[in-house]
Amino acid sequence: MQSAVILKIISLESTFTTSEYEISQFVIDNPDFVITNTITTLARKINTSEASINRFCKKIGYKGFNKFKIALAQSNTQFDKISDESIDDSNLLEYVTHDYQKMLLNTCALLDEKTIEDAASAITLSRKIFILSIYNTSFISDEFAFKLRQIGLDVMSLKESLEAQLSIENMNSDSLLIAVVPSIISKDVIPFLSNIKKKNVKTMLLSGNDNPKINDLIDIKIITPDHVMANNPLVLTNSPMISLIFDIIYATILRDNRGLRQRKLSSDTIINSFQSADSSKYEW
Numbered sequence: 001m002q003s004a005v006i007l008k009i010i011s012l013e014s015t016f017t018t019s020e021y022e023i024s025q026f027v028i029d030n031p032d033f034v035i036t037n038t039i040t041t042l043a044r045k046i047n048t049s050e051a052s053i054n055r056f057c058k059k060i061g062y063k064g065f066n067k068f069k070i071a072l073a074q075s076n077t078q079f080d081k082i083s084d085e086s087i088d089d090s091n092l093l094e095y096v097t098h099d100y101q102k103m104l105l106n107t108c109a110l111l112d113e114k115t116i117e118d119a120a121s122a123i124t125l126s127r128k129i130f131i132l133s134i135y136n137t138s139f140i141s142d143e144f145a146f147k148l149r150q151i152g153l154d155v156m157s158l159k160e161s162l163e164a165q166l167s168i169e170n171m172n173s174d175s176l177l178i179a180v181v182p183s184i185i186s187k188d189v190i191p192f193l194s195n196i197k198k199k200n201v202k203t204m205l206l207s208g209n210d211n212p213k214i215n216d217l218i219d220i221k222i223i224t225p226d227h228v229m230a231n232n233p234l235v236l237t238n239s240p241m242i243s244l245i246f247d248i249i250y251a252t253i254l255r256d257n258r259g260l261r262q263r264k265l266s267s268d269t270i271i272n273s274f275q276s277a278d279s280s281k282y283e284w
Contacts, residue, residue, distance in 0.1 A: 003075035004109040005060075005068075006031065011110075011210040011223045012060055014185070019048055023056045027072070035073045039065040059212065075109075089231075099230045100240060106225040107241040111248070119220050120252035122202055123148065124260070126176035130167055132158045132192070137180040137206075140239045144246040150267040151253070151260040161188050165195075173200040180206045182226075182238060184214055193217040206245060208238055 062068040133141035208226035224241040
């Protein structure tokens with residue numbers, strides 16, 4: 001189990017310089033040392049400069065080392081009570097279940113209430129919603145698109161590069177793009193985001209990693225822990241983490257909108273009645 005600050009560092013690893021990467025690895029491996037020592041002691045320990053440490057702290061979103069150290073301490077305290085219990089890896093039922101629990105808790109650690117509320121508000125206020133998905137994120141994105149249509153929202157799913165490019169002409173300042181991608185550096189993602197930004201389209205990103213260079217292209221950014229961090233990365237995908245985020249956003253929408261909540265209830269009633277079999281046919 002890892003704290004929110006450590007997870008944030010991991011999500012930015014692909015953007016680090018050699019020096020920043022070395023600092024990040026020391027922080028990940030020795031958080032207690034970082035918390036209990038000064039920047040001078042830390043710089044000497046890592047064999048780097050204080051300026052490099054401050055630049056690292058700013059890159060991951062903190063004003064300086066002291067702010068970073070406080071956040072790291074608070075984040076670690078939050079997770080002190082949650083420790084990885086001894087799991088028998090020969091018991092796959094227990095082993096894989098533990099992986100799910102760990103990744104979902106890590107996902108929650110990266111979320112904050114304001115971002116979720118901003119996401120829910122952006123969805124309900126948009127005239128047209130476009131959901132861009134790539135590879136295995138398309139399955140979970142289709143489910144979310146269906147749930148949004150259940151409450152009467154206009155949603156279009158984009159899965160092909162050409163389809164996405166053609167859709168730009170149908171976007172405007174009343175539109176919302178939700179990009180659900182394994183990585184922000186996935187092919188064509190950044191050029192596509194750059195193009196729609198020119199049309200003042202509101203954008204929301206769900207990704208398994210982060211990059212400060214896209215901050216100007218994104219209005220709402222939600223980072224999930226990547227499945228490669230799991231004990232069973234060949235089995236686990238990013239879908240459970242994305243699904244959890246979508247469900248929290250959806251729950252927020254229904255909580256804050258009585259009319260949309262009633263539409264969901266009506267939709268569920270229709271679906272359930274449509275799927276129900278005639279019980280008389282099965283009476284013996």
